[in-house]
Amino acid sequence: MLTTVVGSYPKIPNRPRPARLRAAIARSERGEIGQDELRRVEDEVTIEVIQEQVEAGIDLVSDGQIRWEDDQTYFARRMDGFTIDGLIRYFDTNTYYRQPTVTGAVRWRQPIAAEDYRFAAAHSPRPVKALVTGPYTLAALSANQHYGSFGELVLTLAQELRQEVLALEKAGASIIQVNEPAILKQKEDFPLFGQALERMMEGVAAEAHLYTWFGDIEGLFPRIMELPFSAIGLDFVMGPANYEIIRRAPFAKKLGLGIVDARNTKLETVEQIVERVRRVSDVVPLESVYVNPSCGLEYLPREAAQAKLARMVAGVRRAQEVLG
Amino acid sequence: MSEGLLTTTVGSFPKPDYLAQARNQFSLGKIGREELMALERQATAEVIDLQEEVGLDILVHGEMERGDMVAYFAELLNESMAISGLVRSYGNRYYRKPIIIGKLHWQGPMTVEMWRYAQSLTAKPVKGMLTGPYTMVEWSFDEHYESRREAVLDMARVIHQEAVELEKAGARYIQVDEPAASTRPEEMELVAQGLAVVTEGLKAKTITHMCYGDFARVFDQIARLPVDQLDIETANSDYDLLELFRRHRFDKEVALGVLDVHDHRVETVEEVKEGIRKGLEVLPPERLYIDPDCGLKTRTWEEAAAKLRVMVQAVREVRHELGIEG
Numbered sequence: 001m002l003t004t005v006v007g008s009y010p011k012i013p014n015r016p017r018p019a020r021l022r023a024a025i026a027r028s029e030r031g032e033i034g035q036d037e038l039r040r041v042e043d044e045v046t047i048e049v050i051q052e053q054v055e056a057g058i059d060l061v062s063d064g065q066i067r068w069e070d071d072q073t074y075f076a077r078r079m080d081g082f083t084i085d086g087l088i089r090y091f092d093t094n095t096y097y098r099q100p101t102v103t104g105a106v107r108w109r110q111p112i113a114a115e116d117y118r119f120a121a122a123h124s125p126r127p128v129k130a131l132v133t134g135p136y137t138l139a140a141l142s143a144n145q146h147y148g149s150f151g152e153l154v155l156t157l158a159q160e161l162r163q164e165v166l167a168l169e170k171a172g173a174s175i176i177q178v179n180e181p182a183i184l185k186q187k188e189d190f191p192l193f194g195q196a197l198e199r200m201m202e203g204v205a206a207e208a209h210l211y212t213w214f215g216d217i218e219g220l221f222p223r224i225m226e227l228p229f230s231a232i233g234l235d236f237v238m239g240p241a242n243y244e245i246i247r248r249a250p251f252a253k254k255l256g257l258g259i260v261d262a263r264n265t266k267l268e269t270v271e272q273i274v275e276r277v278r279r280v281s282d283v284v285p286l287e288s289v290y291v292n293p294s295c296g297l298e299y300l301p302r303e304a305a306q307a308k309l310a311r312m313v314a315g316v317r318r319a320q321e322v323l324g
Numbered sequence: 325m326s327e328g329l330l331t332t333t334v335g336s337f338p339k340p341d342y343l344a345q346a347r348n349q350f351s352l353g354k355i356g357r358e359e360l361m362a363l364e365r366q367a368t369a370e371v372i373d374l375q376e377e378v379g380l381d382i383l384v385h386g387e388m389e390r391g392d393m394v395a396y397f398a399e400l401l402n403e404s405m406a407i408s409g410l411v412r413s414y415g416n417r418y419y420r421k422p423i424i425i426g427k428l429h430w431q432g433p434m435t436v437e438m439w440r441y442a443q444s445l446t447a448k449p450v451k452g453m454l455t456g457p458y459t460m461v462e463w464s465f466d467e468h469y470e471s472r473r474e475a476v477l478d479m480a481r482v483i484h485q486e487a488v489e490l491e492k493a494g495a496r497y498i499q500v501d502e503p504a505a506s507t508r509p510e511e512m513e514l515v516a517q518g519l520a521v522v523t524e525g526l527k528a529k530t531i532t533h534m535c536y537g538d539f540a541r542v543f544d545q546i547a548r549l550p551v552d553q554l555d556i557e558t559a560n561s562d563y564d565l566l567e568l569f570r571r572h573r574f575d576k577e578v579a580l581g582v583l584d585v586h587d588h589r590v591e592t593v594e595e596v597k598e599g600i601r602k603g604l605e606v607l608p609p610e611r612l613y614i615d616p617d618c619g620l621k622t623r624t625w626e627e628a629a630a631k632l633r634v635m636v637q638a639v640r641e642v643r644h645e646l647g648i649e650g
Contacts, residue, residue, distance in 0.1 A: 012418065014409040025416040069415055086586075087414055092507050094463055096414035265408050265423055266467040301409025301421070 001277070001286045001320055002059040003313050006211055006233065006258065007131050007179065008296030009049040009064030010305050021045045021066065042067050043119060050124045052306050057313035060127050060175065060290065063120035065298075069097070071133045071179060072141050076100035079160065080107040081146065090141075091181070091214050093263070093299060100142040102153060108160040111167035118171045129209070130173035134180035135161050135196045136189070141182060151192050158196035162204075169206045177209040178229070181295075184215035184239075194227055201228040209233060211256055213295035216241040222249035230254055236276065237261045237294035243279050254288045255280065260312045262293035265304040273315025274322055281323050291316045327649045328609025329600065329639050330381040332579060334533050334555060335453050335499065336393075336619030337374075337386035338628055343367045347391065364388045365441060372445045378632045382497060382613075383450045385442035387621070393455045393501065394463045398422030400434045401482065408465055423465040428478040430485040436493050449497055452490035456502035456532065457483050457518035458511070463504055476514055480521035491528045498523075499531040500551070503618075506537020512545040520550040529553065531579065535618065536561050543568045547576070555579035557617040559599055560586060569606040578607055581617030582638070583631045588623070590630045596638035609648050614639050 012019035024041035027033045049064035068074040070090065076082035081104040087096040117130045135157035139150060147153040168176050178200070183193050201208055209231040210224075216239030217224055224232060233256025234242045246255070259276040260268055277291065291312060297305040339347070343363050350360045371386030390396040398405040404426040410418040435452060443450045457479035461472060469475035487498050500522050505515045523530045533555040539546055546554065558565050558581045569578070582599040583591055603612050614635060620628040643649070 011412060012410060019410070019418075022416055022418065029416070089507070094413065094504075094507070098414075264467070265465040298412055301411055303409060 001289045001291060001316055003057065003309075003316055004060035004129065004256070004290045004292045005053060005058060005062050005309070006213065006256075006262070006292050006294075006296050007062050007065050007177070008068070008298040009053070009062070009066070010298055010300060010302035011045065011064075011066055013302040046116075046120060047123045050120060050126075050128075052302075053309060054124070054126055056306055056309035058126065058309055060129055061120075061124055062129055062131060063116055065131065065296070067116055070095075071097075072100055072138055073098055075112055075133050075138060075161070075164075076142065078109065078112045080109055081105050082142070085143065091185075095299065097141070100138075102139075102142055102144045102146045104146055106146075106153070106156055106160055108163040111171070112164055114164075114167040114171040117168055117173050121172060127175065128173075129175040129177050130168040130171075131177050131179060132161060132164055132168070134178045134182075134210075135200055136193045137180050137182035140186065154192055154196045155199060158200040162200045162202065165200060165204050165206075169204060173206055175207045175209060176204070177211055177233070179211050181211075181213045181215075183220070184212055184217070187219045190220055190223060194223070197227050197229075204228075207231070209254075209256060213238070213258065215239045216245060218245055221245050225249070225251070225253060231256055231290060233290070233292065234258055235294045237263075246280065246283050251284050254290060255284045257289050257291045258294040259291065260293045260308055260315075262295045262297050262305075262308065263299045265300060267307060267311050268315065270311070270315045270318050273312060274319045277316070277319040278323060286320070286323060328612060329643055329648055330613050331636055331639050332380060332382035332451070332613055332615045333375070333384050333632070334579075334581075334585075334615055334617070334619045335384050335387055335451075335501065336390070336621035337371045337384070337388070338621055338623055338625045339388060340367050340370065340625060343388060361389075364438075368438065368442050369445055372442055372450075374629060375632075376446060376448070378629065379636045380632065381448065383442070383446055383448050384453060385438055385450055387453065387619070389438055392419055393503075394460055395420050395422055397434060397455055397460060398464065401428065401431060403431055404428045404468070405464070421463070421465060424461070424468045424475060426468055428475070428482050430482045433489045434486055436486075436489050439490060439495060440493050443494065450495070451497040451499050451531070452487070452495035452528070454483050454486055454490075454498065454500045454522075456500045456505075456515070457522060458515045459502050459504035462507060472511075473514060473517075476518045477521060480518040484522045484524060487522055487526055487528075487530075491526055496528050497531060498526060498528045499533060499555070501533045503533065503535040505534050506539070509538050509542045512542040516545060516549050523550050531555055533579075533618075536565070539565065540568060543572050547572060547574050549576075551576070553577040553579055553613065555581075555613075555615065557581045558603075559591075559617050560584040563599060563602045566602055566606050574607075577611045577613060578603070579613040579615045580607075582614055583616035583635055585616050585618045585620055585623060585631075588627060590627065591634055593634050593638045593641065596635055597642055600638060600642045604642075604646075609643075609646065 053061040210229040211233030213235040231254035367388040408423040531553040
């Protein structure tokens with residue numbers, strides 16, 4: 001059993017530690033520092049949050065998405081065909097993103113996250129997984145003013161984002177995670193979703209993980225097991241039905257077990273974590289389980305995020321002792 | 325002549341520069357609470373003066389003493405709430421997210437003194453302003469309660485006590501804001517239960533403000549919310565919510581948002597009159613109040629003043645055209 005994160009990590013700590021990235025972004029917006037200086041601070045903070053994950057005992061870390069303003073615009077800004085519009089709520093959170101609007105043919109121009117991956121991998125003592133926002137979610141959370149149908153946009157994005165997956169692979173990423181929370185809100189789109197992901201992952205040799213959050217996969221299981229991924233990440237906090245759903249058919253993939261609530265500061269007890277692992281232990285062999293928080297950690301203050309990870313690791317260690 | 329189309333605002337006003345600076349100095353420990361409070365009162369008096377000068381009918385105190393509508397109350401409920409730390413809301417913006425750490429209970433008046441001060445400066449009614457229980461809970465972490473419902477209902481008892489205190493002090497209008505209600509329309513029943521506890525037994529006119537959301541499928545529940553007046557954002561969504569009032573029975577008063585508070589541009593009198601006329605197509609003037617979409621705190625003082633002047637002018641013209649008294 002290994003521990004990992006879903007992706008994002010809080011960008012700034014609380015007093016007395018300085019909020020360096022916040023200050024650097026503000027100075028960059030005022031034109032007081034250039035892109036190189038901002039990049040240097042992002043680098044420092046990336047190293048810092050990798051260290052915090054490692055300190056907490058995480059086996060497979062991420063770069064914390066420190067350079068990402070959100071999952072959507074980080075890609076949309078760097079591809080052709082998008083403009084960035086007004087603020088809109090991200091699912092049912094109290095977090096907002098600027099909605100990308102598709103106004104022309106979407107096209108991947110150059111690697112988006114590959115350099116970030118290289119940097120993180122070079123500065124991490126543990127393996128780093130690369131993260132990509134999936135074509136379905138990127139399309140669903142954008143406004144489409146160009147393509148004749150939503151499906152056409154999703155399939156085109158899948159083809160273009162495939163270039164990004166290949167670029168990450170070329171940069172050395174051995175695990176690439178595709179994030180697709182939006183499919184849980186429009187399950188009837190599963191055939192389109194499947195077609196898009198098949199297209200996106202065609203010829204990819206790296207280990208591919210598919211992550212969802214903010215709900216359950218009722219109606220998608222076991223079909224989701226046919227997709228070209230070796231691990232499926234599920235949110236068992238906002239989607240407690242997942243515990244029952246995954247019992248209905250063989251779970252012949254690795255499971256991303258999201259059992260620690262990344263949207264509330266209340267710490268789970270070690271016993272609760274052991275119990276949640278136990279609930280899936282007869283469905284998925286423990287060596288095929290990645291334990292992780294229910295979603296990205298940016299909904300928590302920095303210190304609470306690290307405390308969550310440390311508690312999660314303690315729970316997993318205890319579960320390993322108890323459940324063998 | 326009939327009466328109607330009373331004008332008001334949603335609650336917050338922009339903080340003058342000297343107050344923004346003083347709040348910053350206070351947070352760094354460079355000035356004391358007394359000094360900050362004196363400046364909050366000075367700014368409140370300016371907010372009242374501005375509303376009098378513009379000619380609004382029902383005033384607000386402007387929330388000069390509040391930074392964030394949830395954290396303000398959380399800090400005063402310090403036996404059961406704390407501030408957890410900074411959480412990003414978007415871009416480079418962060419807020420200090422409160423956390424429920426114990427059983428919620430009212431510890432003493434939180435808003436009465438400032439309301440009383442503001443009301444002492446004007447003969448017009450000043451609204452008492454509270455944050456609703458659903459929003460208080462939704463925008464906080466919760467380390468104490470087993471369920472959201474329990475937390476919301478206990479918070480509702482706290483806010484109810486505060487409403488009672490405001491009423492005792494003389495408030496004739498009490499507004500209980502629930503901007504978080506649009507986050508999960510499926511929880512509108514819980515929003516309603518919380519508001520029912522807050523408004524129980526109050527004689528003051530009760531109002532709730534909600535931000536734009538997918539209200540169509542829960543409109544029946546919204547129509548039954550236990551308040552006298554529903555304050556809604558409409559200008560920034562081209563008044564499409566009004567269609568719901570056309571299709572469903574609705575007996576409450578409505579405060580119609582006719583100014584887009586997220587836009588720097590000052591509306592024209594004609595645009596605002598058009599919005600008012602749309603409101604009058606579905607509601608009689610005596611049940612229709614006119615106000616901005618949302619709080620004005622994100623606008624500059626000058627933008628806020630200019631927008632309100634246009635709004636009042638538009639209302640005067642429509643009243644004149646229809647023979648309505650203010």
